[in-house]
Amino acid sequence: MFTPVPSLVGGALIGLSASGLLILNGRVAGISGIVGGLVPPRRGDATWRVAFIAGLLLGGLVVGWLVPGSVVPRHGVAPTALIAIAGLLVGFGTALSGGCTSGHGVCGLSRLSRRSFAAVATFMATGGLAVFLVRHVLPGSW
Amino acid sequence: MKKLASAFIAGFVFAIGLGLSGMTNPEKVIGFLDVAGRWDPSLGFVMAGAIALHMGAARWALRAHKPLLASAFSVPGASSIDAQLLVGAALFGLGWGIAGFCPGPALVDLVAPSTSILTFVAATIAGMVLFRARTHFLPEAAAPTAQIRT
Numbered sequence: 001m002f003t004p005v006p007s008l009v010g011g012a013l014i015g016l017s018a019s020g021l022l023i024l025n026g027r028v029a030g031i032s033g034i035v036g037g038l039v040p041p042r043r044g045d046a047t048w049r050v051a052f053i054a055g056l057l058l059g060g061l062v063v064g065w066l067v068p069g070s071v072v073p074r075h076g077v078a079p080t081a082l083i084a085i086a087g088l089l090v091g092f093g094t095a096l097s098g099g100c101t102s103g104h105g106v107c108g109l110s111r112l113s114r115r116s117f118a119a120v121a122t123f124m125a126t127g128g129l130a131v132f133l134v135r136h137v138l139p140g141s142w
Numbered sequence: 143m144k145k146l147a148s149a150f151i152a153g154f155v156f157a158i159g160l161g162l163s164g165m166t167n168p169e170k171v172i173g174f175l176d177v178a179g180r181w182d183p184s185l186g187f188v189m190a191g192a193i194a195l196h197m198g199a200a201r202w203a204l205r206a207h208k209p210l211l212a213s214a215f216s217v218p219g220a221s222s223i224d225a226q227l228l229v230g231a232a233l234f235g236l237g238w239g240i241a242g243f244c245p246g247p248a249l250v251d252l253v254a255p256s257t258s259i260l261t262f263v264a265a266t267i268a269g270m271v272l273f274r275a276r277t278h279f280l281p282e283a284a285a286p287t288a289q290i291r292t
């Protein structure tokens with residue numbers, strides 16, 4: 001179901017968060033980068049990352065209560081083994097390319113970074129390919 | 143202490159935005175990537191809303207000498223498009239399309255636990271550990287994205 005208004009407003013809140021973090025802390029609001037900086041944690045560089053993630057989790061609880069259905073258990077998106085492979089690809093891929101949908105997609109594109117344009121075009125293309133394979137080429141395989 | 147509070151609030155607002163925008167629902171993410179099915183352009187609107195606000199703010203912020211609460215900006219300075227960037231983005235996209243989760247929405251969805259989300263987040267962290275192990279043994283494989291703009 002297409003939700004243009006909530007998606008635009010939600011997106012603006014994401015942009016507001018990224019702007020606040022850059023103006024105040026000088027940091028890029030790239031989630032894979034914030035989490036990846038804790039693998040392993042480094043002295044003096046870990047607490048702000050933990051604070052951001054704690055805010056993300058509390059925000060999840062609050063938005064799940066404010067907007068019913070927005071944060072609910074996501075059962076059976078794909079078989080668990082496939083989910084595990086997907087997670088490994090996301091973790092390794094974002095570390096290798098230095099960003100995900102937020103770091104390259106929101107922050108990098110906003111700064112007109114050439115690297116981020118290339119990354120976003122690439123992950124949109126392979127994301128579309130993965131969905132095409134899973135939804136249209138291999139239907140009924142689970 | 144102020145730096146921790148601002149990071150916490152940024153995370154909080156980010157999660158509200160993700161939940162409101164519908165991106166915590168993997169079906170909406172998959173709907174955007176499913177151009178051969180019932181295409182849902184919502185994710186494009188999320189990106190547009192975020193970039194519309196952040197583009198001007200980031201440009202303005204980065205013209206300052208330094209951020210308000212830190213001594214320097216930590217913003218990627220590399221501009222070359224290399225194989226690591228493209229291969230990494232390609233792998234990320236495959237995982238993103240299979241599961242419908244990327245790191246932000248996955249963390250937010252952790253507060254409503256399911257086997258799928260716990261598996262995904264654990265595997266994502268394992269993927270990051272694998273990457274660190276690789277750069278630990280092959281230092282030349284380190285991504286060129288850690289440069290700091292001061």
